[in-house]
Amino acid sequence: MPDTPIIDMHHHLSSDPAYPDKLARACERLHIEKVCVMAIEPDLFMPEIADNAAVEAGFHKHPDLIVGFGHIRLGKDGPEKVSELKDRGFTGLKFIIPPKAYHDESFYPVYERAEELHMPGLFHLGIVARQASGHHVRVDCSLMRPVFLDSIARSYPGWTIIGAHLGNPWYDEATMAARWNPNLYFDLSGSTLKYRKPEYLGELLWWDSTTRYGSPDGSSAWEKIVFGSDVDYYEIKDVLHDYENVFKTLHLSEKVRHDIRYRNGARILGLEG
Numbered sequence: 001m002p003d004t005p006i007i008d009m010h011h012h013l014s015s016d017p018a019y020p021d022k023l024a025r026a027c028e029r030l031h032i033e034k035v036c037v038m039a040i041e042p043d044l045f046m047p048e049i050a051d052n053a054a055v056e057a058g059f060h061k062h063p064d065l066i067v068g069f070g071h072i073r074l075g076k077d078g079p080e081k082v083s084e085l086k087d088r089g090f091t092g093l094k095f096i097i098p099p100k101a102y103h104d105e106s107f108y109p110v111y112e113r114a115e116e117l118h119m120p121g122l123f124h125l126g127i128v129a130r131q132a133s134g135h136h137v138r139v140d141c142s143l144m145r146p147v148f149l150d151s152i153a154r155s156y157p158g159w160t161i162i163g164a165h166l167g168n169p170w171y172d173e174a175t176m177a178a179r180w181n182p183n184l185y186f187d188l189s190g191s192t193l194k195y196r197k198p199e200y201l202g203e204l205l206w207w208d209s210t211t212r213y214g215s216p217d218g219s220s221a222w223e224k225i226v227f228g229s230d231v232d233y234y235e236i237k238d239v240l241h242d243y244e245n246v247f248k249t250l251h252l253s254e255k256v257r258h259d260i261r262y263r264n265g266a267r268i269l270g271l272e273g
C-alpha cells in the first residue's frame, strides 16, 4: 500500500454513532487525508446510511477529515435546499434515485444554484443495490445513465460533477462523456473493479495528449478518475488494493497514480489549483 496522501471521494457513514471515530482511525492508518461523506435522507430506502443531520455531526466532529456532501432529493428539494446545505457547512451535494432522468430540465434550478455556490455534485449512476425494505420507493436505474451527466456538464460548465461507479454497467457512455467534459469525473467504486479486468479499463480510458483523438482541454483519461471507496471503513483498504492493482497492471506513471489517489480529488474540492 502506498504511503502517499489519498482523498476518498465517495464514502457513507453507517448509523452507528461511533462510525465517524472508527473511520477516522482507519483513515489515519491508510494515509487518507480527506473523506467525502455522502448523506442519504431516510425517506429513500436506505435507513442504515447516515442522513444530512448525521453527516453534519460527523464533519463537525472531524472537521479536518470529513467533507460533507448533503443529499438533495430531486423532485422534492429546490435550490433553496442547496443554499441551506451550503450555510450548514456542506461542501458538496449527493444525488440518487431521481423521479425523472437526471438531465430533466425541472432539476436545472438545483444544478444552477450548485454551480453558483461552487458545490461539486456526486451522482449515483447505474444499478442501485436492492434493499430488503423500502419497496414503496420506485427505483428506475435507467434514469441514472452516465450520458445524462454529459448534458448537465455541458449546460453548467462551471460546475464540477462526479459520476459514481463509472456508470456501471454503462461504462462506454461514462468514459466518452468524461472525454468531452473537462468538468466531469468518475469514481471506480462498486463491483466494477472486482469483475472487470484492469485491461478492460485501460481500453476504455485510452486517450492522452499524444493520441490522435484527445480531449478538448488536453487532459488524459486517467485525469478524470478519482479514488472512491463506497464501502465500510474496514474494507477501504481492499478497494485501495484494487486501484493499486489497476495502476500496476497498466503500468500507469507515478504522476497519474498520484492524480487518481489525491490530486484530481483535491482539484474538485478546491484544495489546490
Ligand SMILES: [Zn+2]
Residues within 6 Å of the ligand: 010, 011, 012, 038, 164, 230
Ligand atoms: Zn455510495
